[in-house]
Structures are given as C-alpha cells and as structure tokens.
Amino acid sequence: MSGRQLHLNVNLLHSGVYPSAWRLPESRPDAFIDIDHFVRVARIAERGKLDAIFLADTPAINDRIDYRPFNALEPTVVLAAVAAATSHVGLVATASTTYNEPYNLARRFASLDLVSRGRAGWNVVTTADAAAGRNFGFAGASEHGARYARAREFTDLVHALWDSWEDDAFVGDKSSGRFVDTAKVHAIDHRGAHYTVAGPLTVPRSPQGRPVTFQAGGSEDGRELAAATADAVFSLAQTIEDGAAYARDLRTRAVRYGRPPDALVILPGLATVIGSTEAEAQRRQDELWDLVPVEYSLARLAGTLRIDPARLDLDKPLPDPLPLPPDANHTMFLGTVALARRDKLTVRRLLRALGGGVGHRIVVGTPEAIADDIEAWFRAGAADGFNLMPDVLPDGLETFVDAVVPILQRRGLFRQDYAGATLRDHLGLARPANRYAATGRSLSA
Numbered sequence: 381m382s383g384r385q386l387h388l389n390v391n392l393l394h395s396g397v398y399p400s401a402w403r404l405p406e407s408r409p410d411a412f413i414d415i416d417h418f419v420r421v422a423r424i425a426e427r428g429k430l431d432a433i434f435l436a437d438t439p440a441i442n443d444r445i446d447y448r449p450f451n452a453l454e455p456t457v458v459l460a461a462v463a464a465a466t467s468h469v470g471l472v473a474t475a476s477t478t479y480n481e482p483y484n485l486a487r488r489f490a491s492l493d494l495v496s497r498g499r500a501g502w503n504v505v506t507t508a509d510a511a512a513g514r515n516f517g518f519a520g521a522s523e524h525g526a527r528y529a530r531a532r533e534f535t536d537l538v539h540a541l542w543d544s545w546e547d548d549a550f551v552g553d554k555s556s557g558r559f560v561d562t563a564k565v566h567a568i569d570h571r572g573a574h575y576t577v578a579g580p581l582t583v584p585r586s587p588q589g590r591p592v593t594f595q596a597g598g599s600e601d602g603r604e605l606a607a608a609t610a611d612a613v614f615s616l617a618q619t620i621e622d623g624a625a626y627a628r629d630l631r632t633r634a635v636r637y638g639r640p641p642d643a644l645v646i647l648p649g650l651a652t653v654i655g656s657t658e659a660e661a662q663r664r665q666d667e668l669w670d671l672v673p674v675e676y677s678l679a680r681l682a683g684t685l686r687i688d689p690a691r692l693d694l695d696k697p698l699p700d701p702l703p704l705p706p707d708a709n710h711t712m713f714l715g716t717v718a719l720a721r722r723d724k725l726t727v728r729r730l731l732r733a734l735g736g737g738v739g740h741r742i743v744v745g746t747p748e749a750i751a752d753d754i755e756a757w758f759r760a761g762a763a764d765g766f767n768l769m770p771d772v773l774p775d776g777l778e779t780f781v782d783a784v785v786p787i788l789q790r791r792g793l794f795r796q797d798y799a800g801a802t803l804r805d806h807l808g809l810a811r812p813a814n815r816y817a818a819t820g821r822s823l824s825a
C-alpha cells in the first residue's frame with residue numbers, strides 16, 4: 381500500500397446521528413450513559429482500523445432531551461474507561477476553552493495520553509451555547525470574538541504546559557537515588573491578557589509529546605485558531621467545491637503561521653445511511669426520518685438560526701434576510717442557510733435534508749456508492765479523510781467497517797492495519813519538538 385492515505389474518525393454521537401436512532405428495535409435508550417455502549421463502538425472502530433473515536437461535549441443541557449439522548453457524560457472520563465478496553469484507536473474528547481482553566485485541562489489530557497499510551501486528542505471548542513454560560517455565572521454565551529481571543533491564549537498555554545517536562549526529565553534511577561532531573565522540568569511563567577500560570581504541569585511529558593489538537597471553528601476567528609494551533613480540523617462542507625476551498629484557505633493560513641501546508645489533517649463531517657441496495661438505504665432513511673417528531677427538528681433548526689420557531693413556516697423557504705447573530709455557531713448557521721438557499725428548499729425539505737442534525741452532509745446509498753463519494757472528495761483535495769457520523773450506533777458503524785472499509789482498502793486508500801501505536805502515528809503527524817528543551821527556566825534554576 382502506498383500513496384496518500386485516508387483518515388477516518390467516528391463521531392460517537394451516543395445512539396447515532398439521527399435523533400430517532402434510539403427508537404429503533406436494536407437500540408438501547410440508555411446507551412448514552414452506558415460505558416459498555418461506548419466500549420462496543422470503540423472496539424468496532426478499532427476492528428475497522430479507524431484513526432479515532434470522538435466525543436462532542438457541551439457543559440449544559442442544550443438539546444430537547446424530551447425527544448432524544450444527549451452528551452451527558454464527561455468525555456475524558458468515558459475515554460479513560462475506553463482506553464483500558466482498546467489498544468490502538470485514538471481517543472478524542474471535546475473540552476471548552478471558555479469553561480475550563482488551562483492548567484486543569486492540560487493535566488487532564490496529558491493524563492489521558494499517559495493512560496491510553498499515546499492515543500489522546502483534544503477538540504478545542506469555545507462553546508457557543510447560552511445554557512452553558514448560565515452554568516458558570518454568566519447571563520449567556522460571551523461574544524464570538526472574545527471567546528476566540530481567550531481560546532488562542534488558552535490553547536498556546538496548554539501546549540506550553542505539555543512541554544513543561546522534557547522527554548527525559550523523569551529518571552527513576554534507583555542506584556543514584558535521582559527520581560526526576562529538575563533541570564529538565566520548566567516553569568512556563570505565563571502572564572497574558574486572560575491567564576497567569578506559573579507551571580510546570582504535574583504530569584511528565586506524555587507519549588505523544590502533546591496530545592493531538594483538533595479544532596472545528598469555521599468562522600474567520602475559528603480558522604485562524606485552527607491554522608495557528610491545530611493538528612486536525614473537523615469541518616462542515618456540503619459540496620466538494622466548498623470542501624476544497626475550505627482546505628485551500630486553511631492551508632494558506634497555516635503557511636502564514638510558518639507551518640507546512642499539510643500540517644493540518646482536514647476531516648469534513650459525513651453522515652452515512654447504508655443499505656445493500658439504493659432502495660434499501662432510502663427505506664432506512666425514511667424509517668429514521670419518520671420517527672423524528674417535526675416539532676423537535678423545527679426547534680433544533682430555530683436554535684441553529686437563533687430565531688423563534690414560530691417564524692419558520694414548513695411550506696415556505698427560510699425567512700429572508702437572516703442576519704448572522706453575533707454569538708452564534710457561525711459554521712452551522714452558514715452551512716444550514718447555504719444548503720437551504722442552494723437547493724431552494726422549503727423548511728420541511730430542509731429539515732429532512734438536515735436529518736434533524738445541524739448541517740453535516742448525509743450520504744445515503746450502497747457501500748460502493750459511499751466509497752465512491754469518499755474517494756471523490758479525497759482525490760479532489762476536499763478532505764484528508766472524514767469525521768463519520770453513522771445513522772445508528774453501533775449498527776451503522778458495523779456496516780461501515782464490514783462493507784465500506786474493505787472497498788477503501790482494496791482501492792489502496794485506507795490502511796490494512798495500524799502502522800504505529802499513537803494517534804499521531806495514525807494521522808501521520810510528527811511528534812512535536814519541546815520548546816523548552818535547553819532554553820526554558822527549570823525548577824532547579
């Protein structure tokens with residue numbers, strides 16, 4: 381196998397990307413709080429040689445839980461348990477820069493990297509959700525630009541803390557009695573606009589040097605943060621042209637930060653509904669869609685657009701104009717509006733196209749058709765791989781692994797087996813150099 385290889389990550393959205401997934405006969409309603417479910421999905425991902433599993437998160441109830449499961453459990457706790465039950469698959473958890481302290485977060489992810497022997501990733505989010513703000517003493521979400529200014533300092537600071545121990549600082553030499561070489565453990569002495577942190581971290585340098593940094597911001601601020609700090613991005617694109625334009629833009633920005641253009645692994649979202657025939661896949665989608673209450677998907681759409689659901693008429697197009705709200709999730713807002721306007725959809729048809737979701741592309745078809753779609757995006761430079769969102773979990777992932785992965789392998793696009801042990805190895809990312817090696821102020825100075 382040679383040439384550029386695909387990267388596949390699965391978004392472990394509890395019962396699946398369809399809000400109705402939990403209602404299918406094979407689904408268990410309590411899967412969202414059952415560690416056996418997460419382990420089962422992770423093991424299927426590992427059997428398929430996928431790069432990683434990913435858990436989204438918001439520190440608030442931000443969905444209509446009267447209708448569907450949600451992200452209840454804290455992701456790094458879940459992934460620590462999954463780490464013990466798996467050996468290779470990467471483990472990516474979301475954590476907010478708005479509602480954490482950098483020191484706690486750096487310590488948590490460095491710990492996960494050690495516990496998992498080098499498989500941890502951090503999805504950096506700023507949390508656009510107003511309900512989250514109310515859980516932390518604020519009236520709502522802070523303004524978009526302010527969230528990203530804080531996120532930039534936060535992320536740089538976390539990276540500095542991950543570097544605060546040099547690779548060989550831990551000695552553990554019984555004969556000399558030297559436990560840690562404190563000349564190789566560095567204070568970071570950070571004093572910035574938002575944070576003051578002395579360092580060093582409590583955790584010795586973790587197996588990957590730094591856990592892999594993911595980011596998913598599609599706005600101007602989000603792209604700048606990704607270009608400056610991320611190793612991989614989750615993007616949202618509906619067409620190959622949009623995906624390719626986004627990838628070009630991000631790579632150009634990365635070069636401006638002195639990074640190589642291929643420093644970033646770009647993973648657009650891809651929701652899948654797979655059937656052994658086209659008709660069977662369509663029937664499966666119909667079945668899932670018929671179980672989504674319209675009042676739920678309307679409320680979800682109104683939430684993305686930050687408007688009153690009463691302004692949405694099922695048989696009319698979206699209201700026009702629709703100004704971009706300053707505190708919104710720009711990527712999901714713009715992706716949703718672009719889809720509606722491009723295909724001239726009524727609200728009813730838009731809801732179906734979104735599948736009750738938030739704007740990720742849905743591909744419905746046979747394994748061959750799904751593989752063709754993936755290959756076309758990959759070859760066009762619109763994706764380095766995908767953030768897969770199976771319709772139903774674990775069922776939809778099992779079908780993907782058993783039916784689509786072998787096609788991609790036969791085409792020489794996807795690994796037959798893991799070549800390395802860490803998430804950086806899977807993603808083809810170099811182990812980062814330690815910025816303090818032989819330069820920073822050490823504990824013993």
Ligand SMILES: Cc1cc2nc3c(=O)[nH]c(=O)nc-3n(C[C@H](O)[C@H](O)[C@H](O)COP(=O)(O)O)c2cc1C
Nearest residue numbers: 436437474505507596597598599602614709710711
């Ligand atoms: C695949 C994907 C997963 C995301 N997961 C989360 C998440 O778990 N928590 C969260 O608060 N935001 C999440 N987001 C939102 C992004 O972090 C970001 O806020 C959003 O894409 C809007 O972009 P902007 O912040 O640049 O406006 C996700 C976005 C994407 C595309």
